[in-house]
Amino acid sequence: MSADPIEDYAAELTTALHGPARAKSRLVGEIRDGLVDAVAAQTAEGLPYRQAVEQAVREFGTPSELAPSCQQELTIAQTRHTARALIVTVGFLIVCWYAIWTASHIQGWQLPHAVQLLTAVAAAAGVLAAATLAATGPLTRWLPVPDRLPLLVGWAGTTASVAMPFAGIALAIALPLATAWPLILLAGGFTVASHAVLATSARVCRECARLPIC
Incomplete structure (x- = not known):
C-alpha cells in the first residue's frame, strides 16, 4: 500500500481489470484523474484530504463496484x-x-x-x-x-x-x-x-x- 489512497485505489482497480495494456492504462488513468479532481474540489472547501478521498470514492464507487462496467469496455x-x-x-x-x-x-x-x-x-x-x-x-x-x-x-x-x-x-x-x-x-x-x-x-x-x- 502506498501513502496516497488514490494511488492505492488506482492500483486495486488495475489489478482487478484484464485487457489491452494501453486501454486499461487509459481507463484507470481517467478514473484516477476524476478522483483527483473531485478530491481537490473538496479540499479547496476545507475538507481534510483523507475525508475528501472517502467522499469521492463513495461518489465514484469502489474498485470492486466499478470493475464490471470497466471490464465490459476492456473486453470489447x-x-x-x-x-x-x-x-x-x-x-x-x-x-x-x-x-x-x-x-x-x-x-x-x-x-x-x-x-x-x-x-x-x-x-x-x-x-x-x-x-x-x-x-x-x-x-x-x-x-x-x-x-x-x-x-x-x-x-x-x-x-x-x-x-x-x-x-x-x-x-x-x-x-x-x-x-x-x-x-x-x-x-x-x-x-x-x-x-x-x-x-x-x-x-x-x-x-x-x-x-x-x-
Missing part, C-alpha cells in the same frame, strides 16, 4: 485487438502461401488437401474477425454487441493460431525446397511470430470473456 477492446491480429496474420500468411505455390512452377500441382482445409479454417476465422470489427465499431450505435462474441473470437483466434503453423509445415513439405525456399523461410518465420502474438491475444480474449461485466 480486447476482442477488437484479437480480431485485428487475426485479419493481419491470416491475410499475410495466405498471401505468402499463395506466392509460394505460384513460385514453385510445377505443372498441374495442387495444394495438398490438408493445406486447403487448414487454410479454409484460418480464412473463416479471418472473416469472423472482420465481422467482429464491424459489430464492435460503428454498429454499436444501433445494435448491442452479442454477449458470446468475445468468447467466439477468442476461440477463433486460438483455432487459427494452431491451424496456420500446421498449414505452413504441410505446404513446405509438399513443395520442392529448391524452387521456393526464400518464401518458405519468410512465411515460416512470420508464422512462428504470428502464432505467438495471436495465441496470446486469443487467450486473453477468452479470459476477458469469462469475467463478470455489466
Whole structure:
C-alpha cells in the first residue's frame, strides 16, 4: 500500500481489470484523474484530504463496484485487438502461401488437401474477425454487441493460431525446397511470430470473456 489512497485505489482497480495494456492504462488513468479532481474540489472547501478521498470514492464507487462496467469496455477492446491480429496474420500468411505455390512452377500441382482445409479454417476465422470489427465499431450505435462474441473470437483466434503453423509445415513439405525456399523461410518465420502474438491475444480474449461485466 502506498501513502496516497488514490494511488492505492488506482492500483486495486488495475489489478482487478484484464485487457489491452494501453486501454486499461487509459481507463484507470481517467478514473484516477476524476478522483483527483473531485478530491481537490473538496479540499479547496476545507475538507481534510483523507475525508475528501472517502467522499469521492463513495461518489465514484469502489474498485470492486466499478470493475464490471470497466471490464465490459476492456473486453470489447480486447476482442477488437484479437480480431485485428487475426485479419493481419491470416491475410499475410495466405498471401505468402499463395506466392509460394505460384513460385514453385510445377505443372498441374495442387495444394495438398490438408493445406486447403487448414487454410479454409484460418480464412473463416479471418472473416469472423472482420465481422467482429464491424459489430464492435460503428454498429454499436444501433445494435448491442452479442454477449458470446468475445468468447467466439477468442476461440477463433486460438483455432487459427494452431491451424496456420500446421498449414505452413504441410505446404513446405509438399513443395520442392529448391524452387521456393526464400518464401518458405519468410512465411515460416512470420508464422512462428504470428502464432505467438495471436495465441496470446486469443487467450486473453477468452479470459476477458469469462469475467463478470455489466
